[in-house]
Amino acid sequence: MTRLFNDPADFADEAADGFVLANQRWVRRVHGGVARATTSPDGTVAVVIGGGSGHYPAFGGLVGHGLAAGAAMGNLFASPSAQQVAGVARAAEHGGGVLFSYGNYAGDCLNFDAAARTLESEGIPVRTIRVTDDVVSASADRAAERRGIAGDLCVFKVAGAAAEEGRSLDDVTAVAARANDRTRSFGVAFSGCSLPGAAEPLFEVPERRMAIGMGIHGERGIDETDVPTAEGLASLLVARLLDEVPDGVDAAGARVVPILNGLGSVKYEELFVVYRSVARLLEEAGVVVVEPEVGELVTSFDMAGVSLTLFWLDDELERLWAAPADTPAFRKGGAVVSERLPESELEASDGIDVGTGSPESQEVAARVAAALAAARRVVDEHVDELGEMDAVAGDGDHGIGMQRGALAADAAAREALGRGVGAGGLLAVAADAWSDKAGGTSGAIWGAALEALGRAVGDTSRPSSAQVAEAVHAATSAVLAFGAVPGDKTMVDALVPFDEAFGSAVRDGASVADAWRAAASAARAAADATADLVPRKGRAKTHADQAVGTRDPGAVSFALIVETVTEVIEEGAAR
Amino acid sequence: MTRLFNDPADFADEAADGFVLANQRWVRRVHGGVARATTSPDGTVAVVIGGGSGHYPAFGGLVGHGLAAGAAMGNLFASPSAQQVAGVARAAEHGGGVLFSYGNYAGDCLNFDAAARTLESEGIPVRTIRVTDDVVSASADRAAERRGIAGDLCVFKVAGAAAEEGRSLDDVTAVAARANDRTRSFGVAFSGCSLPGAAEPLFEVPERRMAIGMGIHGERGIDETDVPTAEGLASLLVARLLDEVPDGVDAAGARVVPILNGLGSVKYEELFVVYRSVARLLEEAGVVVVEPEVGELVTSFDMAGVSLTLFWLDDELERLWAAPADTPAFRKGGAVVSERLPESELEASDGIDVGTGSPESQEVAARVAAALAAARRVVDEHVDELGEMDAVAGDGDHGIGMQRGALAADAAAREALGRGVGAGGLLAVAADAWSDKAGGTSGAIWGAALEALGRAVGDTSRPSSAQVAEAVHAATSAVLAFGAVPGDKTMVDALVPFDEAFGSAVRDGASVADAWRAAASAARAAADATADLVPRKGRAKTHADQAVGTRDPGAVSFALIVETVTEVIEEGAAR
Incomplete structure (x- = not known):
């Protein structure tokens, strides 16, 4: 509009x-x-x-x-x-x-x-x-x-x-004529557009429907369907254009400029999702993609629509397409010629890079993975309860966030375990997955805690009790770096007593399993005691006055997790 | 969406x-x-x-x-x-x-x-x-x-x-800190945005309302009003930002980068209309605009909204802002350094350039202007009738198009007359205005006809009868170049008989006034006779079968105009 x-x-x-x-x-x-x-x-x-x-x-x-x-x-x-x-x-x-x-x-x-x-x-x-x-x-x-x-x-x-x-x-005329002969486009529209001051849209497409082949002024297309997925749309566009390859051109091996054009209200992110499939489909057809364009190049005001153009190059057309241009909206060829990184560095690295661990550390990694699986289960069981607690003083998403994070960490850990990572690498991978998928403050904090834990545990040896205590303390410090202090009615209220109890028990000569059990009890007691605390000013978003009497969901979820991990550690020790 | x-x-x-x-x-x-x-x-x-x-x-x-x-x-x-x-x-x-x-x-x-x-x-x-x-x-x-x-x-x-x-x-940190200290933005929103798969928009703004100060994730603003004009919005944005000039900076004489940013669904053309006012308001405040940006730079998915940023430069910041950059979406500094045209050639020329005419030709120009005024009046009187005729076989806009064209030509001619143009120049100006404002086929044809007429008449002398006949014939040729031939049921069916009758009468020694009267009669008879013609295939858009029996609106409007011009010519001759 x-x-x-x-x-x-x-x-x-x-x-x-x-x-x-x-x-x-x-x-x-x-x-x-x-x-x-x-x-x-x-x-x-x-x-x-x-x-x-x-x-x-x-x-x-x-x-x-x-x-x-x-x-x-x-x-x-x-x-x-x-x-x-x-x-x-x-x-x-x-x-x-x-x-x-x-x-x-x-x-x-x-x-x-x-x-x-x-x-x-x-x-x-x-x-x-x-x-x-x-x-x-x-x-x-x-x-x-x-x-x-x-x-x-x-x-x-x-x-x-x-x-x-x-x-x-x-x-120049001959070149333009040849370019036109070798250019084909196909478009769809999801909405019409309205010109300034017009009482009615110039043309319309029914909600959630797609006009196939509608022109840029709303000219009638050839069909109307429900809006497909991004992948479905890419298939439709590519298939129709591969159906009409210019005379004398073989699609397999041909060099082509694809232009995925937004007509106004379809946004860049959507275009990129569609382009991801377009690029794959063209590759599958043997077409070599040359300097593509994805964006708004010929629009139709605020119309929602997309068109795909394939420009089938020859040597001369490719040279001319790649030549510098400098206009308000289309520029090619930078002022500075930058050197390309070597191919090896250009490869996509979508996960964090973790090597294999020593046999000893791989055994520890298996126990850590079991602990993460147990964490996922206990969070799943308590997701509604945690959400209700959070709804009193926060926005009610603590349960869901913890669920997303624990699920992602568990999956990533299992996958990494198959690659032979050590305990440190596994925790790094889990930290990354947890914080990425959980989002929010709890995701950031759990990510930082697991990362610090992993860094301290390392990938070479089975850590001693003292080393585990150091790792727990490093994780606690990483969490405290976010700024909360005990008494703020946050996870820190359970974490700090856990860290102190664990360190104290280990110093007194306790095994990891015994120290963990003691620390988990301390965390539970402290989490329950958060019911008596007033949330720190600024933390509670709604109903702050009701928050006294309700336990802090971050502290409670921490206690739940360390309690359930006790069982995993005891199982490990019993073997 | x-x-x-x-x-x-x-x-x-x-x-x-x-x-x-x-x-x-x-x-x-x-x-x-x-x-x-x-x-x-x-x-x-x-x-x-x-x-x-x-x-x-x-x-x-x-x-x-x-x-x-x-x-x-x-x-x-x-x-x-x-x-x-x-x-x-x-x-x-x-x-x-x-x-x-x-x-x-x-x-x-x-x-x-x-x-x-x-x-x-x-x-x-x-x-x-x-x-x-x-x-x-x-x-x-x-x-x-x-x-x-x-x-x-x-x-x-x-x-x-x-x-x-x-x-x-x-x-680098110090430079970034200074840039941040000297950058201020202010935004408004007209709609929310919906994330993929979401049943509900993430946030909403009521239809035809504007949220002042809404953030890019829908954060609450400071006020809500009706959507103002583009000029009104520019005033609001500029005023608020000029209210908060950075410490130590005097707005008058300051060098500033304005960034008018679209949030997603406000389109480029709208941004340019707003920027036109922003540039003027900044100039009025004495601010010197440096390398502005107007477009989508930080969006909020498909949210409709606009923000204005003022970046108050110092010498170093200006140098760094102007430095080359080459990224997917933001490029500065072309691969080719193009030389700027001299200032004299850069001045906007929004109208066509027409010199003054000889005193004799200025007199003719006055009669031509009177003829155009008469044409405007007669079209006004018959606008509905012409529209109804056109609705039978066409899209019904002939009357409105002729009205817009004649009105614009009359206004432009009167304005040009005040500048002392000759008859040729006046017709050129009128041709330009007519075709520009009328649009469509009739606008193009009348523009071409008036332009050819003016070119033949020139700006130096009072044309003889023979010269007027040549000019009429040139205008007729210009119209025929569009491809219609007599019998197609178009304006040409009246124009060609007019041209022939005029030329014939002049060759027989008639005065311009007498020849014009005879030619206008021929045009009227021919226009009325178009009722018996079948529209050329492809011309009639709707109800083609009903078109026989209805006169062609283009031929009729031509006849109406030349008839009324007869009176102007007779008045002129009588003086």
């Missing part, structure tokens, strides 16, 4: 003014649109593009070095007039003639053609390439009648690059 | 995968987020940014030369874990230490701080600058508690540029 405008009748003009004000480095305002603000060598071809407004960055956003020399900017979704087109062409032209390129729509054809006649009568040679990439808009045997959508960018880009090379008007 | 996803639980991860696949030139996947795919000199500082996902291009889109070395990417609107942050920092770090910079949110502070402790324990020095630009989120005397929004970009950019210069960790 369009919300920001002054007089709707002035919208397109004011948008053009603002666009130029924001992009003076590249463009200047001329009659009918914009032209470059920079010099071009005499005798080079001027690629002049254009069409209705509402498709930013098409068309003004694509004016600059290596791309268009000027853009005629019509009213919203309406062709510029012949006079506007001619005005832009006169300003943009610098002695090498003019190539008009634009999407194939009746109004644009009418006005650009009229402008071409005027310019020719003034002695300026003009050629025209209409972009016809939208495969839905006419059958393949009537390809010249197809509309132009995001494939505009491919044709404009290579034409602009060829012009920059100083090629003749006929050469 | 988010529509494209697979399993919602995997959304952020899959988006990160797709993002990396689409941007392999710049970034590689590392544990917890992304790092540069390019080399950096040993010993340089790594600026590591991050935060929740859903804010693209923040944060992964800002990784690359001249900006961040890595970005930790959490789940949707959720902080990355300490382990993820540390993972990214380890991968991004190259011997000069790490500067963490991120928006000031509790979860991010918790996890980045925990990661900093881990990294420091590993011997990697870490500094932190939290961005606090959102003026609404806390009062000026508690500025350190403010949230970070689009001002993130200013801080990250200058820190990245300083790191690229090889400055020390303390230097």
